[in-house]
Amino acid sequence: MVRIVLDAGHGGQDSGAVGNGLKEKDLTLAIVKHIGRLLGDYESVEVHYTRTDDRFLELSERAAIANKLKADYFISVHINAGGGTGFESYIFNNTKDAKTIAYQNVIHAEIMKAIGNVTDRGKKRANYAVLRETHMPAILTENLFIDNASDATKLKSEQFLLQVAYGHVVGLEKAFGLKKKGGKATVQKVSVKDDVAGHWAEQSIRKAMKAGIIKGHSDGRFGPDEPVTRAQLAVILDRLGLLK
Ligand SMILES: [Zn+2]
Structure with a gap:
């Protein structure tokens, strides 16, 4: 059983950001409800919400709900x-938790795939209360800009909100190896050692590994953002056949 807590940002007297006739608190609730409904198609998933209506909750209450539910x-x-445009996601800035990082990689990538032609602002880290105070892997997604006219046009479309939700759900499917009800698992559970999935250079990295030009670590990690030593560079040049 995978227990997931969905947190619709803001609510009640806290509208969140407003712009172009939209309120953040309404959009977040709509997206979260779509996510919850779509997760209903999967086996062995338990969905909980921090709120399902227009009410105010402190940030620490939101984290406490998830912690209490374990x-x-x-x-x-x-x-x-x-001022900006596009999608970005956040994990807690001090985390070294491999699951937190792996889940962000795969969920971020699936949301980007699902929402089409939208600027990818990147996978980020921040000291946000809900990320800091939750005792389990956590992510915060920032789904376009309410004060950007072109983003707001998208956010006004229920179909677009559904696509945003769908991206979250496919990401969860891959992160946790979720299985559709009455069906076979269509995707492999992401390995927490797979730190290449969703990386901006994923395709090139996989090619380099397949060709045996650059190998991963013995524990299965690749370490895509680690620097190359002079010795490793010499080996890479040799494997490329550039040395006599
Ligand atoms: Zn917000």
Whole structure:
């Protein structure tokens, strides 16, 4: 059983960001409800919400709900503001937890795939209360900018909100190896050692590994953002056949 807590950002007297006739608190609730409904198609998933209506909750209450439930994963859904465009996701800035990182990689990538032609602002880290105070892997997604006219046009479409939710759900399917009800698992559970999935250079890395030019670590990690030593560079040049 995978227990997931869905957190619709803001609510009640806290509207969150506002712009173009939209309120963040309404969009986050709509997206979270789509996510929950879509997760109903999967076996062995238990969905909980921090709120299912327009009410105010302190940030620490949201984390406390997930902690009390001993959830396996916490997803906080937000809409961005402040001048910009596109999608970004956050994990806690001090985390070294391999699952937290692996889940962000795969969920971020699936959301980007699901929402089409949208700027990828990247996988980020921040000291946000809900990420800091939750005792399980957690992610916070910032789904476009409410104060950007073109982003807001998308956010006004229920179909787009559904695509946003679908991206979250396919990401969860891959992260946790979820199985559709009455069906076979269509995807492999992501390995927490697979730190290449969702990386911006994933395709090139996989090619380099397949060709035996650059190998991964013995524990299965690749370490895509680790620097190359002079010795490793010499070996790479040799494997490329560039040396006499
Ligand atoms: Zn927010």
